[in-house]
Amino acid sequence: MTQTTNDARHTVAAVVTHGGAGGSRDQDDGCQLAARAGLDRLHGGGSALDGAVAACVALEDDGRYNAGSGAVLCLDGKSVELDASIMDSQGALGAVACIQRVKNPVLVAQAVSRSPHWLLAGAGAEAFARTVGFEHHLQISERQMAKHVKLMAALGAREPVTPGVANRAFHDYWNYDTAPAFSPCDTVGAVARDAQGNFAVACSTGGSAPSLLGRVGDTPIIGSGFYAGSAGAIAVTGIGEHIVRKLLAYTVHGWIEGGMGVGEAVERGVALFPQEIDVGIIAITHQATGMHSNREMPCAQTGAPA
Template sequence: MSHSPQAGAVVVHGGAGAPLEHEDGCVLAARRALAQLEVNGDALDAAIIAVTTLEDDGRFNAGSGASLGLDGATIEMDASIMDTRGRLGAVACVRDVKNPVKLARAIADTPHVMLAGEGAQRFARSLGMPGSAPISDHQRAEHRTLMKELAGSVPLMPGIDNRLFDRFWNYKTPLQLPKSSACDTVGAVVRGPDGHFAVACSTGGSAPSLLGRVGDSPIIGSGFYAGPHGAVAASGIGEHIMRHLLARTVYGWIEDGMPLEAALKRGLDLFDREVDVGLIAVSRTEAGALCYHGMPHARMTQR
């Protein structure tokens, strides 16, 4: 954990359980966020630049690297932003948008907080936002691996029988199991040099998942939260995270004066160790990240 009471700070993560060799992408995202803080000091602008960098990377489960649905063709993405200047926006189940986090930021300027599905996609088009990149070889390879694992007996989501995805199948095409589960979210939390806080998150969804599934990432208080005492972002299996309103719960402990590292540990200890969950946070004096299963991340502070 780092301690710097006055300077701006950035923490970026690439997803609970994601390969640690992807940490260079988080480092680049954090550097770009710090550079943005030097430009205008706006914590939210910095958080969005960090997440946009990860969305464009292609290796993370967000934006250009979002996981394919079980049908091997559908991609549904969620994103969110929040800061202590009153800006709050989220998008759920959007399909053809290059950078969902930018769409979430645009929604914050509308009379609404969240748009979903077709409405969100139409709004993106009205703003001239570009569509998604073509499906990559990396995305197709991840899908092939997932389908092989889904055909096996080991649960891909802790406590969930793989056969339930067959029972409740709701895609247009039939389920085909030919013989790594993805639940990653990317996110950034920022403390601006003026004391304002911001958080931004983006995800390509959970794999496996039913069509239309929404996780914790766009749900305020579950996957993200920012207030006058700090900002928190969560990563992992949303079905577990939402039950604890994890981001708001951890924020509450920070607000009550608990040291940041202790708050993050207490948050993870709400879950069985088999459940892959990670947290990042900044407070007025600290910045940190924690995940028991490994999580690529980067933490940087203004000098």
């Protein structure tokens, strides 16, 4: 799927959202509501970062996407590890990796951007969240449990659940505190442009399923799953182990900075990967927005004229 919008007249506040490569377009409504929440924040005087974070929080709270309240369960059927990141074109940068027991990891990532560091992980990230006032949160839904049961059944079959990785590998390298018991890999993200021409990106994910405990994908890695600079903001979704090898978000930003149109840039970025690897990209520039994925990808934009 590809969508590009251009507005050559003047800078218009805008927000673009996605609900993860490989998701269903039936979930576009959640992306639309999130984009509207971000745009409302911009129209209320918020910065590009405020808009992107507001949109990402709405996606985390939706419950249908693999982030926040809808994040996939780890292989032990009880742990949830979350990654999130924020960045803007004015210097803000923050991320968390493998954080547990928080409701909105993107808000913790934003708080990290105000700390002495840019990335906190694991137990330290959770302790930081408590220090700055985020409450303990862990609520596992029936939908999450049903997806976990389905995943366990798939791991017991011969067909690889993860492209290029034998199902047996998750048994051989099992690192949970329970015995092996023998879904999806996606992310949510938002990019925003305010009326002053500043850019921001916010991303959040419940990680990949299946994965070993402590696995980190592309979402909290600057230049891989997210990037914001002078030419625009980029958010990426897909299989992180492949995305990080291409520094995909930074690469796409570089093409745009060099003069390539946003539509061509996002399509070229997706084309770097073989068809069996899920990948999707959303981007916003001074006068255009673009989205492209090699899978169905729930997405929306608001603010920019169609």
